[in-house]
Amino acid sequence: MIPLAYELLVSAALFCIGLYGVLARRNAIIVLLSIEIMLNASILNFVAFSWGSGNPSGQVFALLGIAVAAAEAAVGLAVFLSIYQTHGSIDLDQIRFLKW
């Protein structure tokens, strides 16, 4: 029996670590990977609560979440690679296409 609280802590930790990666890293691919970590943290939460409460909806959402995350990772990678092809760099400090 795993107390749910510890699991929540773990997922919180994972989330925060992923958040750090999103904010602090300049390489776009690393940021992508950090986003994957964050998503996984939340999906872990879903599964834990589903196990805890016996409600299958949690696992359903986990499934859907994994699907979304995978799609997003693929598309994100494609975008970043395109940017790299056209601009020669994926340093987020220098990618300012949405600047005013």
Place this chain on the structure above:
Amino acid sequence: MDVDWEFIAFLVLSVFEVAGSILVVINKRLVRAAFWLALTLVTIGAIYLLFLSEFIFIIQILVYAGAVPVLVVFGIMLTRRRIMDEPGRGGVVMLREFTIVLAVAALFGVMAVSFLAPVSWPQSATAIPVYNPPPTSSPGIANSLFDSFAIAVILIAVLLGSAMIGGVYLAKMDEPGKVGP
């Protein structure tokens, strides 16, 4: 001695998990980060097993342990090498990282405190079947998925389709250095 092996397994796995993720976000080298990510994701899958969610475990391994890291690595490898290395930075003043660590730590602190509060979390620890033929009082995952969340499934399908199309569009380069057709 009645050791709670599940708990110990959980602890070990979570250590691996956290360490792996830290290593992902810290790493200076792209490919290594990708591999650490793979480790982290697999570990998370193992935790799913501990949580009696075999179905999700399988999906996790299929997608996250198989597809995503491979995708990332292939993407990195098939482009020029320079993408792999993150340009170094004068590490004298890292105010930015420090502030972010502070914020993140604050967030974690708050969440930790709230999670460790003496609140009764649900702790039934039941295994949820994948499928239970209707009518049933305990629907399985598939029941729920295709019954209550059918629209979500359709939308996911649309999402995946458009992602694929988008990916193809972005990858196509009629002229070198230009995006799309």
Place this chain on the structure above:
Amino acid sequence: MIANAWVVWLILLLPLGAFLVAAVAGRRLREGGGYVVVGAMAGSLVLSLYVFVQVLMQGGLGGNFAPQTITGYVWLPSIPGNEIRISILIDNLSSLMLVLVSFLCLLIFVYSLAYMHQEEGKPRYYAEVSLFATGMLGTVSADNFLQLLIFWEIMGLCSYLLIGFWYHKPEAAAAAKKAFLVTRVGDVLFLIAVLIIWSEFGTLRFNEIATRVGLLSPQLLTLIPLLLFGGAVGKSAQFPLHAWLPDAMEGPTTVSALIHAATMVKAGVFLTARSFIFLVPAVPGVAPPFTAILVIAVIGGFTTLFAASMAVVNNDIKRVLAFSTISQLAYMFLGLGAGAFLMANEAVHGEPLNPAGYSAALYHLFNHAFFKALLFLGAGSVIHAVSTNDMREMGGLSKSMPVTSKVMLFGALALAGIVPFSGFFSKGEILSSTFEAGAGNPLFYLLYAFGLVTAFLTAFYAFRLWYLTFHGEYRGHEHAHESPRLMTFPLMILAGFALVSGLLAYPMGGFGNLVFFARADARPPLIGEPAQVYLLEGLSLGVALLGVWLARSIYSTRRIPAERFTAIPGGAFVQRMLAKRYWIDDAYDAFGRTVVVGVARALDWFDRRVIDGIVNGVGRGGMRIAVESDAFDRRVIDGAVNAVSLETIRTSWRLRQRQTGQVQNYAWVVVVGIVAVVILLFGMSFLQRFLGGR
């Protein structure tokens, strides 16, 4: 009742029509429309005679003719029955005056045909004299005071226009202005009287007022006739409003004859005669205003001597006649005053009224019209021949102008009052009335003395004029000749009247019978009078002969040199004073220059400085406000608007900076926000738990 009374309107309308014809079409007509005017006047004369004869036959003699009013058109509307109308009053006085005026106008117009033949502006002349004739005829036939005033003013206008007929001459223009302004003073007094009469009686008609005289307080009863007399003083050039008449001689001689001798100046006497309804109230029990009567008599008596004295030293033939006119008019006023005095006394004592003085004055008016017109027209004839007015350049003209010389002699004799010429009778009656009045008030004895001295002076200056002009050697340079027939013919007619008009009264039982105002005694003059009357008449005749003799000695036979008078100590001063007309003209002039011009200057200064200053100030203030508003608008309001827009732009610029394009910045902001919110929420719940519940 007059048969065919409507013809009376024609008497007025014929000259009015002639005025319009001459004014509009005169340039295209022969003689500038003169023949039309003469013809209209002839028509008026015929109709006036028609009316007069009817009046006589219906009991005009002895005052048995009941005055008839021919009601006319409404002039000022009011309550029905109380409107002011232009109506004609036919009574003894008005019918007589109509005949007199139309006859004289006709003669003078005929004379003008020749006299004005060479002049420019003939249509203007004939139009103006015809309008004048309308005015005079309207004045004497008026039925109420307002109508009288209206036609009075018409005459004043024509007098102004005709005096200034030769408007290129500055003296003529100035004289016309002076005439108009001086008579204006009198006219204002007349107008005030009319207003007071209207407010007191509610009517202006002579007949109606006569019966209601009792309504007035004694002060008003004195004031109204004095105001009316004020108007008469102006129009008839009595002291102190006499200054205009000598200067009015700047106009053509026919104008002087017509307006300033024969007719217009008589209007003042006529008005005073009409105001007898106030002076001798017909209503028993009302005290007559003796103060007003005395004022009239005194002014008359004083002016007669005053004017005659100035005629003695004047060298301009027309001006001598002008002063003479003033003096003779004053005689008429003296007569009216004395007559009113006598009648007022008789009314107070309940005796039957004897209109001796009144009828004497009107008798003199009648006679004077003829011989003064004669004298003026004769002077015109002389001037026409020698082209100068100055008697010092004439002389000996009796040879070259025999007809003119003889008719002028007739006129001089009539003026001097030598029997059997007309002036003798009328002047004598005035003087005897004055003497009679002396019994009631000794002041009249003094006035009688004035009148007597004036008779002496009148004879003197009349013959001085005649001798200087027609006797001796010709002192001028022109070639004198007798005037054309058109001029001499009216002269001869007038000379005839000068002789007989006095005697005309006899068949009619005295002039007093002709002029109404209560029953007059049917006495022919000078027959069967008490001895005192003969004595007085003889005295005035003797005085006149004395004057003639003196003139003859100085100017004809040269027995007494003229310089003898100026050699007397003070004689030269007297000569200068008379020549300067007692410096009254200079006094008026100085008054005008200092007071009037001073007031005008003050008002002009006020207007320019104060009022214009205010207006300009307002203008400048307005401009100031505009400038300030503009500055305010530009700086403050535009500034505000500009500032708002600038701030908006700056704010948007600053906000824009937030969009760095760096995704991590956006994520960072989101995280900070979430952290803050979470801390807040959890912090509050923690606080609640740790401080509250436990």
